[in-house]
Amino acid sequence: MNELVEKLASRKTFSELTETEREAVLAEMSPDAYENLRALLLAAPALDTGPLPPAALRARLLDRMAATAPRRSMSGVLALRMPVWQAAAVLAIAVAVVWFLKAPVVQEVAVPVVRIQTDTFFREKVVWRERVVFREKAAPQENPALVIALPEPFFPREPAAPEIPSAMFEQAPAGTSLRDEPALMDFFVQTK
């Protein structure tokens, strides 16, 4: 049973077939079998269509779909938590971007110019000046005649201390020895 026969059976009765089609069909099956096939093919699509699904099924499925859909409310946004440094970084970047993109403010200032004579005059105005910093640098001189002699180092001397004559150390000490004063000795060594 080829596709051509199947296609013919779903469109034409055996009597409606052309001679060529009839030959093609008869090569496969008898006229009765062809009519049988035709009835079958026509009846099959309408067979057992069954009841329609209940409307409640659609409602249930849509409810389920809604239940799984993400809620679009602010609570979800407010529930977001992030480190403080990240928030600060985002804020700083936002400020920088705004500042960078902000258009420059141009203010016009009226400058009174008085013409005192009819002539061309130029006014010099320094609009930019290079900042120059001087730095000292030692430059050795190759010519010895130009070498400047360094001054002698000066070490100030401390004032000399007065000398003590050695004879003073040879003089006998003044006063009385305890050896010569027994009463005084007893006074110092008494134990009571």
Place this chain on the structure above:
Amino acid sequence: MLNRFKTTYRNIPDEALMHEITLRNERAFAELYDRYGARMHRFFYRMLWRDAAKAEDFTQELFLKIIEKPQSFDTGRSFKTWLYTLAGNMCKNEYRRKKPEDLDPTRPGGDISTYYLPDQIDRQLFETSLREAIDLLSEVHKQCFVLRYQEELSVAEIAAVAGCPEGTVKSRLHYALQQVSERMAVFKY
């Protein structure tokens, strides 16, 4: 991303809707259900022995999978075939779980060989017999038959759903059609 202010999703492809569902877009899911809810319910009803309660349960389970794991869908492939693949796998599991003896023997149809052949087609009798003939097909042949002749998927789509070459699908369809035709051959026109 789709424009969320759009008032309708009707012209949006299934795959784009699935992308929106991964972003938890409820309206995209509602649109997808409106496109495939009744269709998948009917597929389960046909595949699972015309049990309306089971068809409802399976439809719910199928769409819950989409809600809970939308990222499991590869947006590079067809949504329709992916959905039928999921549904087909669910039916396979149910076939394995349910033993043949659990099936209701008193379901409409009965033994088609006992039918009387009227000159005039008795439509109801014909449909009952066709139903019975489809039920007698094996699992894979029934799936191919239902997808091709009842759900009207193309052979390429069925191959994607079943995960097999188109040649295999054609072979299965040929066999299924032959089996059903032979069982229905008692009806003469």
